[in-house]
Amino acid sequence: MIAEERIKILKEAKPDSWIAFSADESRVLASASTYLEAVKAAEAQGEDNPVIVKTPDDWSPRVFSPPL
Amino acid sequence: MKYPYKSYPFNHPAFPKQDRVWRPALNVSLIYRHGKPCKPFECIVDSGSDYCLFHGAIGDAIGIDVKSGATSSIKGLAQGMGAEFYFHKVRLLVAGEVLEIAAGFSYQLSVAGLLGQTGFFDNFIVTFDFTPHPPLVELQRIRRN
Numbered sequence: 769m770i771a772e773e774r775i776k777i778l779k780e781a782k783p784d785s786w787i788a789f790s791a792d793e794s795r796v797l798a799s800a801s802t803y804l805e806a807v808k809a810a811e812a813q814g815e816d817n818p819v820i821v822k823t824p825d826d827w828s829p830r831v832f833s834p835p836l
Numbered sequence: 837m838k839y840p841y842k843s844y845p846f847n848h849p850a851f852p853k854q855d856r857v858w859r860p861a862l863n864v865s866l867i868y869r870h871g872k873p874c875k876p877f878e879c880i881v882d883s884g885s886d887y888c889l890f891h892g893a894i895g896d897a898i899g900i901d902v903k904s905g906a907t908s909s910i911k912g913l914a915q916g917m918g919a920e921f922y923f924h925k926v927r928l929l930v931a932g933e934v935l936e937i938a939a940g941f942s943y944q945l946s947v948a949g950l951l952g953q954t955g956f957f958d959n960f961i962v963t964f965d966f967t968p969h970p971p972l973v974e975l976q977r978i979r980r981n
Contacts, residue, residue, distance in 0.1 A: 771843035771970070775856050779845040786893075786948075803893040803948070807875045819863050820877040822891060824946035827845040829857075 769794050783825045788818040837931050841971045842878070860964060860973035862951065866890065866939075867927040868898040877948040881962065881973055885952030886910075888928065889921060892943035900924050902941045910940065919944040928955065931975045935959050 769789075777796050781787050788798040788810035798809030803820055810818035824830070841858040848854070860881035865873040874897050879890075889910070895902040905922035921940030928935045930951070937955035951957075963974040 771856065775843050775845050784946075803877070803891070804897050807897070810875075818875055820875055820948065822877070822946075822948040827847045829846065829848050830946070 778821070778823060779827065781823045783823055785823050787821045787823065788815070789821065790815055791817040791819065793819055838965075838972045838974045839931075841973065843970070858970050860971075862930055862973070864949065864951070865929040866894060866898055867929065867934075868895075868900050868924070871899050873929055874898045879949035879951050880947055881956070882950040882952055883957060883962070885950045886954060887921075887923075887952045888937055888939040888950065888955040889945060889952060890939055890941050890949040891945045891947070892922075892941045894948060895922075895924065895941040898926070900926075900941065902943075905941065908940065910942075930956070931960070931977075933959070933977055 781799055786800050786803050786806035787796060788806040789796055797813050797815055797818060798806055800806040800809055806820050807818060839862055842861040843856045843858055846854055846857045861878050862881060863876040864879050865876050867873045874894060877894060892902045902922050905924045907920060907922050909918035910921050919942050921942045923938050923940050925938050928937050939955060959978055961976040961978060965972045965974060
């Protein structure tokens with residue numbers, strides 16, 4: 769997946785959501801409000817090894833040392 | 837092993853021409869006790885974090901009773917209240933290695949996970965290379981006898 773596509777997907781995703789990408793990260797399979805829901809939705813589409821990404825509450829600049 | 841940085845949206849009025857940032861991020865998995873590894877999730881490589889920290893939802897998914905762990909409030913850059921973390925021993929699967937670590941779990945984490953000093957940086961020589969585009973993070977396992 770090219771950077772532009774990934775950015776578009778992340779930008780359009782709900783804040784504080786969990787996104788399931790295909791194992792090769794080329795496709796987005798599902799978006800859910802919990803990690804487990806995202807995993808189940810990906811498995812329902814036949815992907816046994818999804819990569820799960822969590823979106824933050826917004827995309828403002830961050831220092832990742834907690835609190836976040 | 838070399839891993840390309842990943843792109844993330846970015847939005848700040850001080851940088852109107854910048855719509856993205858590149859961050860060192862790795863897909864990892866966790867195992868708790870004799871359970872199965874969870875599905876891979878994306879973590880930021882964060883040298884500013886003292887420990888490896890993961891979202892509480894990942895802990896729930898691998899069968900940890902998250903709030904039963906030793907608790908600690910971890911503070912960040914700004915003064916004030918910290919986020920509450922609960923520590924548990926897990927196995928971290930990263931870069932083809934399996935590491936026994938104590939990691940903090942919190943439901944207040946804004947991302948799925950952070951790979952910090954204790955548990956990650958003490959197990960790898962980590963090189964950040966901005967020469968190529970996208971930048972690369974390179975990991976070499978530290979072997980101790």
